Amino acid sequence: MxxxxxxxxxxxxxxxxxxxxxxxxxxxxxxxxxxxxxxxxxxxxxxxxxxxxxxxxxxxxxxxxxxxxxxxxxxxxxxxxxxxxxxxxxxxxxxxxxxxxxxxxxxxxxxxxxxxxxxxxxxxxxxxxxxxxxxxxxxxxxxxxxxxxxxxxxxxxxxxxxxxxxxxxxxxxxxxxxxxxxxxxxxxxxxxxxxxxxxxxxxxxxxxxxxxxxxxxxxxxxxxxxxxxxxxxIVRYSPQYNERQFLLWNSLYKWSRKNKPYRDAAQHIYLQKKAFELSTKKGWSKTAALLMAICKDPKILKTKYRFTYTHKA
Known part of the structure; x- marks a missing residue:
């Protein structure tokens, strides 16, 4: 026992x-x-x-x-x-x-x-x-x-x-x-x-x-x-929600850099981190950062960012 x-x-x-x-x-x-x-x-x-x-x-x-x-x-x-x-x-x-x-x-x-x-x-x-x-x-x-x-x-x-x-x-x-x-x-x-x-x-x-x-x-x-x-x-996809989600995924991202999970898992964690990081930005800096992220990896549009981007910051 x-x-x-x-x-x-x-x-x-x-x-x-x-x-x-x-x-x-x-x-x-x-x-x-x-x-x-x-x-x-x-x-x-x-x-x-x-x-x-x-x-x-x-x-x-x-x-x-x-x-x-x-x-x-x-x-x-x-x-x-x-x-x-x-x-x-x-x-x-x-x-x-x-x-x-x-x-x-x-x-x-x-x-x-x-x-x-x-x-x-x-x-x-x-x-x-x-x-x-x-x-x-x-x-x-x-x-x-x-x-x-x-x-x-x-x-x-x-x-x-x-x-x-x-x-x-x-x-x-x-x-x-x-x-x-x-x-x-x-x-x-x-x-x-x-x-x-x-x-x-x-x-x-x-x-x-x-x-x-x-x-x-x-x-x-x-x-x-x-x-x-x-x-x-916390209201979902509100600025406070997005900030807390970013902190979570950023923690997992830092961990993944060290522990090297499977490639698709590491990519998923990175994209989630990046999506919520973008959601905390405002104005032109937000638009520019989004365009750069899309160029780097278009899959970011399949993350929760498609919801967070439309929320008024």
């Missing part, structure tokens, strides 16, 4: 935290639940302290300066402080379902498997949160992949480079990964990214480690959708 550290980054999550922790406690394979408190302005820290007193599995950590460092740095601290052979993640406003670790024991009997992932559903906690989520992710009640996949097929699927439609993605809450694989490949969350650091991490992980799909036809965890979900508040 795998021994698992569950890492929960905590920032202003007092309303949800106890339910989140309670969902991870019953699993025999979960040996510790690490609450990494990131300088909340509500009473999350007090709840964390209470939970550590109630449950021996629960441990509390903060950054050395007790400051706010964001989700990426907070998860990185959790990885550093974990003591188990396997790591799982859980957002403080989400929770696990009873089948969360049903396939881990069998799958990790194969030493080549570094990580396993599954499907996640949504629970609408507020009407406003529901409207914001559904306006961006129409009819998406289950975030999953469309077919069983493993190895490089997962990496290529995440970039949309497979012959079949891979699916909507997979969520960090459904990932269980060997800590040794993260250490061997020096994989961490990019602390420059205040959002999308999970997408950045997952794509890099899928190339550098051997991942395999687990339960993908039913949820193993639940996302809580409420008024304060940051990812649903």
């Amino acid at each position: 795998p021994d698992i550290s569950v890492i929960i980054p905590v920032y202003n999550a007092s309303e949800f935290l106890e339910k989140s922790v309670a969902s991870a406690l019953p699993f025999e394979e979960v040996k510790e639940i690490l609450l990494i408190e990131d300088c909340s302005t509500d009473n999350s820290l007090e709840i964390c302290m209470k939970l550590t007193c109630q449950y021996p599995k629960v441990k509390l950590f903060q950054h050395a300066d007790k400051g706010n460092h964001g989700a990426a740095a907070t998860r990185n601290l959790g990885i550093e402080m974990s003591s188990c052979s396997f790591i799982a993640f859980l957002d403080a406003d989400d929770y696990y379902l009873p089948n969360r670790f049903d396939v881990e024991k069998e799958i990790f009997n194969d030493p080549k498997i570094d990580g396993v992932f599954g499907a996640i559903s949504v629970e609408y906690l507020t009407e406003k949160g529901k409207q914001e989520f559904q306006s961006k992710f129409t009819n998406v009640t289950l975030t999953t992949v469309n077919y069983p996949a493993e190895g490089k097929e997962v990496f290529r699927g995440l970039l949309g480079l497979t012959t079949k439609t891979f699916g909507t993605f997979f969520h960090l809450n459904t990932l269980t990964v060997r800590k040794a694989a993260l250490q061997k490949n020096k994989l961490k969350f990019n602390e420059i990214l205040r959002v999308h650091q999970d997408s950045d991490f997952i794509i890099k992980l899928a190339f550098q480690c051997y991942l395999k799909s687990g339960i993908i036809d039913q949820p193993i965890a639940v996302r809580g959708i409420h008024d304060d979900n940051r990812i649903t508040k």
